[in-house]
Structure formats: structure tokens, C-alpha cells
Amino acid sequence: MTKHSSSIQALYGLCRKTFTTPSGTPFASSQAIQKLCSLLDTIAPADVGLKESNADDDWGHGFFGESLFDRVGRWAQPITFVDIHECDNFTMCIFCLPTSSVIPLHDHPGMTVLSKILYGSMHVKGYDWVEPACVRKIGSSPVRLAKLAVDKVLTAPCGASALYPKSGGNLHCFTAVTPCAVLDILAPPYKETAGRKCTYYHDYPYTSFSTENVDVICEGKEEEYAWLKEIDTPNDLYMRPGRYTGPRIQA
Numbered sequence: 001m002t003k004h005s006s007s008i009q010a011l012y013g014l015c016r017k018t019f020t021t022p023s024g025t026p027f028a029s030s031q032a033i034q035k036l037c038s039l040l041d042t043i044a045p046a047d048v049g050l051k052e053s054n055a056d057d058d059w060g061h062g063f064f065g066e067s068l069f070d071r072v073g074r075w076a077q078p079i080t081f082v083d084i085h086e087c088d089n090f091t092m093c094i095f096c097l098p099t100s101s102v103i104p105l106h107d108h109p110g111m112t113v114l115s116k117i118l119y120g121s122m123h124v125k126g127y128d129w130v131e132p133a134c135v136r137k138i139g140s141s142p143v144r145l146a147k148l149a150v151d152k153v154l155t156a157p158c159g160a161s162a163l164y165p166k167s168g169g170n171l172h173c174f175t176a177v178t179p180c181a182v183l184d185i186l187a188p189p190y191k192e193t194a195g196r197k198c199t200y201y202h203d204y205p206y207t208s209f210s211t212e213n214v215d216v217i218c219e220g221k222e223e224e225y226a227w228l229k230e231i232d233t234p235n236d237l238y239m240r241p242g243r244y245t246g247p248r249i250q251a
Contacts, residue, residue, distance in 0.1 A: 079095060
């Protein structure tokens with residue numbers, strides 16, 4: 001077993017141990033999540049089949065070849081989604097983003113998500129719902145109050161991060177500052193029939209709508225809050241699958 005294969009195999013093994021109990025119910029303690037983050041911190045692009053040149057390749061040729069992208073403009077460059085492993089309890093995947101591309105604001109209902117920037121720089125903005133729910137009716141569309149949890153640029157190499165069902169920025173968006181790739185572990189994975197549908201949102205400044213009876217929540221820190229409105233999947237979300245070329249996982 002090579003170093004690269006042993007790294008991703010170890011990550012798979014720890015995910016399986018962390019997110020699966022004998023009854024088959026996903027579970028993870030804070031200590032277990034920290035252990036997973038520490039292992040994620042050791043993962044390099046080569047461990048998952050990404051070449052060092054990918055970090056400088058703003059066209060994503062490594063996955064699809066040059067001919068396709070010779071015919072489309074920079075604005076049309078897709079985000080590449082690479083599935084490494086998926087089971088009932090967790091998913092391991094990679095998102096490769098060209099410069100300025102965006103994964104819009106979306107949620108992870110009842111999920112824990114660990115993320116590791118493999119190369120490049122990415123701006124991450126994340127919110128958590130204010131509880132109890134604070135909702136305003138705007139026409140036929142409700143907006144709900146959320147609190148900013150993270151708003152920063154992450155540049156590789158940097159530590160892995162984690163979000164939880166009710167904390168850590170469960171609703172987040174990614175914007176590529178440079179060509180970048182992020183390795184994600186989602187536990188449990190999205191599954192609409194189980195109530196884990198991916199929903200997209202638009203965020204509005206706190207002052208955009210009535211703040212009657214809400215100011216006590218914000219305590220003078222209005223810039224840390226926003227109203228989120230559910231939207232359809234954005235038409236300009238251009239994402240397509242890529243082929244995983246890293247070491248095969250022995251499940």
C-alpha cells in the first residue's frame with residue numbers, strides 16, 4: 001500500500017468508525033470530530049488524485065480535457081464535483097472551483113460536515129439559524145433570521161473545519177478567490193426522503209425588513225445578522241461530475 005492510498009484509506013476507516021454505531025445510526029462525539037479533523041489536516045492533493053498542476057489550472061483540464069473549455073468563456077467554467085465514496089452514513093467528495101465561481105448559500109439539515117481546503121484560497125460565509133425561529137412574512141415568501149458564524153478567506157495549507165446541525169455555520173456559501181479544491185465529508189449525506197434536502201437561500205441585510213421585537217436579539221450587533229429567504233436552485237450554478245483518480249478505497 002502506497003502512502004497516498006494509506007492516507008485516504010485511513011480517512012475512510014475513521015469516517016466509518018466515527019459515523020456508524022452498531023445499530024447503524026450516525027453518531028459522533030466532539031472528540032471524534034476533532035480526531036477526524038486532525039487526520040484531514042494530513043491529506044494532500046496527491047492523496048486524492050489531484051496533481052499539483054491543478055492548483056494553477058483555472059480551466060479544469062485535468063478532468064475533462066482542453067477541447068470542451070476552448071469553446072466556452074470564463075464565466076461558463078463549471079465547478080467540478082468528484083465523488084470519492086458514499087454510503088448511508090457519510091459521503092466523501094471533492095469540489096474543484098475555478099476562480100470567482102460560487103457555491104451559493106445552502107443548508108445541511110441534521111448534518112455534520114467536515115471541510116479541508118486542498119489547494120488555493122476560498123471565501124467562506126456561514127450562518128446558523130436564530131433559535132427560537134424569528135420569521136417575517138414578505139409577500140408570499142417568509143424570511144428567517146440567522147446569525148453570522150463565519151466570514152473569512154481560507155488559504156491552503158490550513159486546518160480542517162467542521163459545521164454541525166445547529167452551529168458552526170450550517171448554512172454556508174463558497175466563493176473561489178483563486179482556483180481551489182475542498183474535500184468534504186458529509187454525515188449523514190443528503191437524502192430528501194429522510195428530510196435532508198439541500199435548500200438554497202438568499203441573504204438580506206438585517207435592516208432590510210422590520211426589526212420590531214428583534215433588536216433585543218441583536219444587542220447592537222446588527223451586522224452579525226441577516227434575513228434568509230429560500231430560493232430555487234440558482235440557474236447559474238454550473239456543476240458537473242468529474243472522475244475520481246485517487247487511490248481506490250477498500251470498503
